[in-house]
Each structure stands twice: as structure tokens, then as C-alpha cells.
Amino acid sequence: MKTQTLGLETRLTHAGRRPADHSGAVNTPVYRASTILFPDLAALEAKESARLRYARRGTPTTHALENAVCELEQADHALVAPSGVSAISVVLMSFAEPGAHLLMSDSAYGPARKFCDTMLRKFGVETTYYDPCIGAGIEALIRPETRLIWMESPGSQTFEVQDVTAITEVARRRGVATAIDNTWSGGYFCQPISQGADISVQAGTKYISGHSDLMLGTIACRADQYDRLRETYLRFGLCIGGDDAFLALRGLRTLPIRMAQHHASGLSVANWLLQQPEVRRVIHPALPGDPGYAQWQRHFSGASGLFGFVMTRTDRPALGRMFDGLRLFGMGSSWGGFESLLVPSNPAAYRTATEWNPGGQTVRIHVGLENPEDLIDDLRQGFDRLVA
Ligand SMILES: *Cc1c(COP(=O)(O)O)cnc(C)c1O
Numbered sequence: 230m231k232t233q234t235l236g237l238e239t240r241l242t243h244a245g246r247r248p249a250d251h252s253g254a255v256n257t258p259v260y261r262a263s264t265i266l267f268p269d270l271a272a273l274e275a276k277e278s279a280r281l282r283y284a285r286r287g288t289p290t291t292h293a294l295e296n297a298v299c300e301l302e303q304a305d306h307a308l309v310a311p312s313g314v315s316a317i318s319v320v321l322m323s324f325a326e327p328g329a330h331l332l333m334s335d336s337a338y339g340p341a342r343k344f345c346d347t348m349l350r351k352f353g354v355e356t357t358y359y360d361p362c363i364g365a366g367i368e369a370l371i372r373p374e375t376r377l378i379w380m381e382s383p384g385s386q387t388f389e390v391q392d393v394t395a396i397t398e399v400a401r402r403r404g405v406a407t408a409i410d411n412t413w414s415g416g417y418f419c420q421p422i423s424q425g426a427d428i429s430v431q432a433g434t435k436y437i438s439g440h441s442d443l444m445l446g447t448i449a450c451r452a453d454q455y456d457r458l459r460e461t462y463l464r465f466g467l468c469i470g471g472d473d474a475f476l477a478l479r480g481l482r483t484l485p486i487r488m489a490q491h492h493a494s495g496l497s498v499a500n501w502l503l504q505q506p507e508v509r510r511v512i513h514p515a516l517p518g519d520p521g522y523a524q525w526q527r528h529f530s531g532a533s534g535l536f537g538f539v540m541t542r543t544d545r546p547a548l549g550r551m552f553d554g555l556r557l558f559g560m561g562s563s564w565g566g567f568e569s570l571l572v573p574s575n576p577a578a579y580r581t582a583t584e585w586n587p588g589g590q591t592v593r594i595h596v597g598l599e600n601p602e603d604l605i606d607d608l609r610q611g612f613d614r615l616v617a
Contacts, residue, residue, distance in 0.1 A: 313432025
């Protein structure tokens with residue numbers, strides 16, 4: 230059910246909830262289930278058409294989450310998967326057939342590339358990586374056998390903002406499906422399906438969860454892609470447990486206020502970083518000087534807490550002094566939780582269509598929900614150790 234006349238905050242407050250169905254409880258309860266019992270033989274025989282038939286095919290808790298993801302992404306249908314990578318793999322696999330061709334942004338998440346280079350290749354699917362900033366120029370790369378164009382915007386390591394409107398317009402005209410990794414925006418700052426994409430995927434692990442305690446993938450799509458995606462999803466036997474669906478729904482309720490804070494705090498830290506002599510460049514699409522700024526303004530209503538910067542120093546002992554003494558920033562994979570993270574990254578290592586040569590050490594930062602002044606202090610002391 231799409232109720233787009235209401236604001237997204239309002240829809241996320243009410244999505245996937247029907248208290249009257251659950252003794253008045255505000256939240257849809259956790260259904261832990263495998264077997265679903267039928268009251269009589271006739272009902273058992275008709276179970277193929279029943280909404281509930283076996284918990285691998287969904288429970289009221291997972292259905293509630295799917296409904297809420299539809300609201301978030303302004304989609305007709307949604308599927309929920311055990312991780313972001315499994316959601317990506319379902320989408321890519323759904324377009325695989327021997328001889329098929331796939332276009333994938335050079336900025337795409339590493340494991341998405343890996344799926345193309347290993348699994349899809351084994352099945353005779355060829356992948357061409359393209360410059361994320363190609364825009365309408367994507368048309369020249371489309372072949373008769375091209376089945377899917379994959380986007381990630383902004384790229385979660387290098388933050389190029391793609392011209393989703395232009396790419397999906399070309400794709401539609403040429404009869405090619407489009408899918409996008411929308412994890413960076415949390416779905417709150419961008420609804421790519423309303424910008425022309427057929428499929429929008431998220432690592433729900435990140436902002437939907439928001440609390441670093443959940444692995445989840447979401448697939449949202451237009452009506453005409455649902456059967457194809459659901460078929461792959463079912464054949465792989467994917468499903469998620471009720472507790473995880475509950476945590477995701479709980480996270481979604483506060484997504485708008487969390488994202489607003491990530492936006493504000495992220496920009497505070499980014500603007501401070503811009504002034505630092507140890508920083509060569511800040512890679513944040515919501516900064517007016519960023520190459521992606523114009524596209525960001527057209528496609529997003531805000532910025533999340535994840536961005537990058539390039540440090541002038543690259544020597545390992547100095548970086549060690551800086552990173553090892555951080556009090557508030559953690560070091561580790563993932564992002565989108567309430568806590569801040571800082572990790573060195575090496576985008577040059579995987580790119581094949583474009584060069585990444587920013588003239589220093591690239592660092593990825595996630596600005597969490599701490600007081601940004603405290604985060605800036607932690608970074609300032611880090612830079613002091615770096616140059617000591
Ligand atoms: C983390 C991430 C994923 C994968 O999600 P998992 O839940 O870790 O499998 C996919 N895309 C992007 C952009 C990510 O950052």
C-alpha cells in the first residue's frame with residue numbers, strides 16, 4: 230500500500246503496523262515460526278494461495294517489514310534478505326542467462342563486483358564496468374544482449390554521484406532494466422524508483438538497522454520486476470527470522486531523525502576537515518565544491534554520515550599514531566549505526582574502468598550520533614599525533 234500523500238516521516242511511523250490485528254499492541258509482534266497449521270483439509274489443499282503457508286515464505290513480521298520497505302522506497306513490492314550482499318546477488322542472478330551482458334558502475338560495492346566476476350562469469354554472463362559519471366553516455370555501452378544496468382550512488386568508497394535520471398531514461402528507451410544500491414541514503418534521502426530505477430537495493434544492515442546489531446538486505450521494485458526477483462529469491466530459499474525483521478522495523482521508526490542528525494553532524498565534520506592542512510581533499514557530495522554536488526542536489530534531499538577524505542601523509546607509522554589513539558572513532562567494517570567509524574580505504578585496488586589517484590591516503594569516515602564537537606576534538610588530536 231503506497232500512501233504518498235503523507236510525508237515520509239508519517240508513513241514510516243505507521244508502515245507495517247496494524248495494532249487491531251495484535252490485541253492492540255503498537256508493534257507487530259515477533260512471529261517465530263516454521264510450520265503453519267491449517268484448520269482443515271480444504272484449507273491445506275488451498276495453501277498455495279494462502280498468505281501464510283510456511284515460514285520460509287514469510288510471517289506477519291516479515292510481511293510488515295516488506296510493507297514498510299515499500300513505503301520507504303516508494304516501491305510496489307519488496308523482499309527482505311539475510312544480508313545486503315544476498316539482496317544484491319538475488320538481483321544480479323535474476324538477470325543471468327548464458328550470453329547475457331551486464332553493465333556495472335566502477336564504483337560498485339566490492340562484493341557486488343565479485344559476484345559478477347565469479348558466479349555470473351561461470352554462468353556465461355559478461356560484465357562491463359563503466360565510469361560512474363558516464364550519465365547518458367551509458368547508451369554507447371548497451372548491446373542487444375545487455376539485460377541490466379547496475380548503479381551505486383554515491384559509490385560507498387569514492388562517493389561519485391550518478392545521474393540516475395539520465396541513465397534510467399536511456400535504459401527504459403532501450404528496454405534494459407536498472408537496479409541501484411541505495412544504501413548510502415538509507416532510502417530516506419533518495420527514492421531511486423521514483424527517479425526511474427526499476428529496482429532499489431539496500432544493505433539494511435546500515436541505516437535501516439541503525440544500531441550495528443543486525444544483518445539485513447532489502448530489495449524494492451516496480452510491479453513488473455517482482456515475479457522475476459521473487460522466483461530467484463525463492464529458489465535460493467532465502468528468508469529472515471522474526472527477530473531480525475522486528476529490529477529492522479524498530480530501526481525504521483527513527484530513521485528520519487537519525488538521518489537528519491547524520492546529515493547535520495556529517496557536514497559539520499566535513500567542513501572542519503576542509504580547513505585542515507593534513508587534508509588534501511574532502512569527498513562529500515553535499516559540499517558545494519564537490520564534483521558530485523549538482524547531481525546530489527538533483528537526486529537527494531540530504532546526505533548521510535558516510536563520506537571520505539584524502540590525507541596528505543601516507544606513511545604507515547604516522548597513520549598508525551593517528552588511528553591507534555582515537556577515543557571515539559572505531560575501526561571496522563560496516564557503517565550506518567549510531568557510532569562513528571574511521572578506516573583507511575584503497576579504492577584503486579579494485580577499479581578497472583576508471584583511475585583512482587587522489588594523491589594521498591583515502592580515508593572513509595562515518596559520522597555517528599555523538600556530539601560533532603567531540604568528534605572534531607578526537608580528529609584534531611589524531612592529526613596532532615600524525616604530525617608529531
Ligand atoms: C555493507 C554494504 C553492502 C552489503 O551489506 P551486508 O549486509 O554487509 O551484506 C552492500 N552495499 C553497500 C553500499 C554496503 O556498504
